[in-house]
Amino acid sequence: MAEISIRNVTKSFQATSVLREVSLNIADGEFLTLLGPSGCGKSTLLRILAGLEVQTGGSVAIGERIVDGVRPKRRDVAMVFQSYALYPHMTVAQNMALPLRMRRLSSWQRLPLLGRFMPGTTATTAEIERDVTRTAKALGIGHLLARKPGQLSGGQRQRVAVGRAMVREPAVFLMDEPLSNLDAKLRVQMRAEIKELHNRLGVTFVYVTHDQAEAMTMSDRVAVMLDGELLQVAPPQQIYADPDDRRVAEFIGSPKINMLEGKVLEAGLANMAGAAFSVPVQVASGTTITIGIRPEAFHVVDSHGLNVLTGSVRMVEHMGSDLFVHLDVPGTDHPVIARLLAERAPQIVSGQTLHLGVKPERLLLFSADGRRLRPEDHAGATVLRMKEHVQ
Amino acid sequence: MSTPHSQGLSAPSAVMRHCVLLITGALILVPFVWMVSLSIKPPGEIFRASFSFWPQQFYGIENYTRALTEAPLPQYMLNGVFVCTMIVVLQIAVCAPAAYALAKLDFPGKNLLFAMVLIALILPHEVLSLPLFILGYQIGILNTYAALILPFVVSPFGIFLFRQFFKTIPDDVIHAARLDGLSELAIVWRIMVPMALPAIIAFAIFSVVSHWNSLFWPLIAVRDQSLMPPPLGIMAFKNEEAGNDYGPLMAASTIVVAPLIIAFLSAQRWFVEGLTGGAVK
Numbered sequence A: 001m002a003e004i005s006i007r008n009v010t011k012s013f014q015a016t017s018v019l020r021e022v023s024l025n026i027a028d029g030e031f032l033t034l035l036g037p038s039g040c041g042k043s044t045l046l047r048i049l050a051g052l053e054v055q056t057g058g059s060v061a062i063g064e065r066i067v068d069g070v071r072p073k074r075r076d077v078a079m080v081f082q083s084y085a086l087y088p089h090m091t092v093a094q095n096m097a098l099p100l101r102m103r104r105l106s107s108w109q110r111l112p113l114l115g116r117f118m119p120g121t122t123a124t125t126a127e128i129e130r131d132v133t134r135t136a137k138a139l140g141i142g143h144l145l146a147r148k149p150g151q152l153s154g155g156q157r158q159r160v161a162v163g164r165a166m167v168r169e170p171a172v173f174l175m176d177e178p179l180s181n182l183d184a185k186l187r188v189q190m191r192a193e194i195k196e197l198h199n200r201l202g203v204t205f206v207y208v209t210h211d212q213a214e215a216m217t218m219s220d221r222v223a224v225m226l227d228g229e230l231l232q233v234a235p236p237q238q239i240y241a242d243p244d245d246r247r248v249a250e251f252i253g254s255p256k257i258n259m260l261e262g263k264v265l266e267a268g269l270a271n272m273a274g275a276a277f278s279v280p281v282q283v284a285s286g287t288t289i290t291i292g293i294r295p296e297a298f299h300v301v302d303s304h305g306l307n308v309l310t311g312s313v314r315m316v317e318h319m320g321s322d323l324f325v326h327l328d329v330p331g332t333d334h335p336v337i338a339r340l341l342a343e344r345a346p347q348i349v350s351g352q353t354l355h356l357g358v359k360p361e362r363l364l365l366f367s368a369d370g371r372r373l374r375p376e377d378h379a380g381a382t383v384l385r386m387k388e389h390v391q
Numbered sequence B: 001m002s003t004p005h006s007q008g009l010s011a012p013s014a015v016m017r018h019c020v021l022l023i024t025g026a027l028i029l030v031p032f033v034w035m036v037s038l039s040i041k042p043p044g045e046i047f048r049a050s051f052s053f054w055p056q057q058f059y060g061i062e063n064y065t066r067a068l069t070e071a072p073l074p075q076y077m078l079n080g081v082f083v084c085t086m087i088v089v090l091q092i093a094v095c096a097p098a099a100y101a102l103a104k105l106d107f108p109g110k111n112l113l114f115a116m117v118l119i120a121l122i123l124p125h126e127v128l129s130l131p132l133f134i135l136g137y138q139i140g141i142l143n144t145y146a147a148l149i150l151p152f153v154v155s156p157f158g159i160f161l162f163r164q165f166f167k168t169i170p171d172d173v174i175h176a177a178r179l180d181g182l183s184e185l186a187i188v189w190r191i192m193v194p195m196a197l198p199a200i201i202a203f204a205i206f207s208v209v210s211h212w213n214s215l216f217w218p219l220i221a222v223r224d225q226s227l228m229p230p231p232l233g234i235m236a237f238k239n240e241e242a243g244n245d246y247g248p249l250m251a252a253s254t255i256v257v258a259p260l261i262i263a264f265l266s267a268q269r270w271f272v273e274g275l276t277g278g279a280v281k
């Protein structure tokens, strides 16, 4: 049993504050991904969970136990590092055996020469060797056990690093961007393997990445982090389709979501980029709001009207099954990007005028300070909802 | 060492380079060759005006026998081996943990401590000989092995060198070791030291050579012949054998430097391998 509960954890290095009041509950056996841009504090949070760094404030519990001040080796967590951090002077087998030797052998039994003659050493060593071999076979590195890390490829090193963490059978796996040093093809393959590993072991995984594809494909839940704050914690589909915050919507999705600024004209209607949009939220007229539209939410319509953007096509990118259309809409500073199915879209050429419609339920509305406005809400209720998610 | 293909250098510059190397090598070798040559010559030939490497009359057996029998040269050598081994082992035992703390741990006063190491690095050891002598007298270790060993155990150079090397080892490796259950001392001995092996070997060679050859401090610290390291022994030998009987003296000197040269030549291959082969990535 290893649920993790993080309560109001803060961390600062001298004057700079890196984590601000991070609170998060992770269920036993869950695959949770910490997603955020470089430098937002993901690794710092992971190191605090592992006990390698001490938080400035707040507390962390693993299982039933508060682990603040508990040494890393007593926390029953294993970590895979971004740089793999293998011991270069030891063979793969020795690398993987070290955590077991430190746990199963007494310090007398570990003595270089004498240890062999201590009672029980031979039996335990044989057992360790068996466990290492079994784990190595499961990861497909059984034939590499006698090599040193310097003689391995990046993908093989990555497997050894996973193996070293796995062989201990920890209650919690922490992974810090384990795939970021691999090439694109291997990354896709390892993504599936790690997911499968999680299914097989059934233990809690906390996985750090700045790659949204990894986060979306592997996780039970994604925690989006920005500047040391958790913005939203939710399953991947919900993070994408129902973001709580403008920054979350902008961070997730490629190409990026289109953001249009405008003013509410009257109840339920807003004007932006020369078009009228139905906005089913209760805000006072004259309020500035932002509408977010995912590129694939657009469809081509015949004429201008409600919920329709009109502009001239700047560029068309053919991606095989999809078309990316860049549209210059008067009154916006960036071109609007639409993703259209190639077979449904008529022949579109640059320079022509195009009308793109959106279903009102696919509009994502944000208030001026970036909070999400939901149809049934009036500004203010969102805050409560966000709190619920985080707790 | 000449490579068959001269790495893109034109012939004249390759010739130049080899000339310079040969001349430098010769300058360094000449005194040694002379020493060996003198050690196999009879007294009459040593001061002859003409120089030849081979003596007309081979006198090596006599010179070497006298060197080995008239003074307790084997005893001096054993003293040297014991003292140098103890110094190196203790130096590494002290310097590695100290360097690890300075390189990788965070504690108040760290920078001040490191500054003090740097200051100690600047001071020549001779400056400290008088205080050390008085200290040795006070605690009563003068004229013992301890007097030869203890003053060198804390080596600022060793701490500095190891610290610089340990700093290049990524923090993640230490983090991984902590998670794997190693204590801080185990991290030093099982992770840091093996990873810094080239630096350790370089330091050990440096330390052994300088202490094997050191004369100044042993001259102050010990009077008993049975404790003397080789250079001091040779000096005592020379005083006893007063006069111009240089043959046995040179034979003794040859015997004294031989272990260093043999050790260096046999370690050389390993040393070069350590510098190039252990790369992390």
Ligand SMILES: Nc1ncnc2c1ncn2[C@@H]1O[C@H](COP(=O)(O)OP(=O)(O)OP(=O)(O)O)[C@@H](O)[C@H]1O
Pocket: A013, A018, A036, A037, A038, A039, A040, A041, A042, A043, A044, A045, A210
């Ligand atoms: N020991 C330290 N001293 C001072 N600042 C630090 C220290 N460690 C991390 N930081 C700062 O904390 C911030 C977060 O660092 P962290 O390593 O957690 O980022 P990250 O989200 O893991 O980024 P990346 O994706 O690049 O790995 C960074 O701005 C970094 O400069």
Ligand SMILES: [Mg+2]
Pocket: A042, A043, A044, A082, A176, A177
């Ligand atoms: Mg990081």
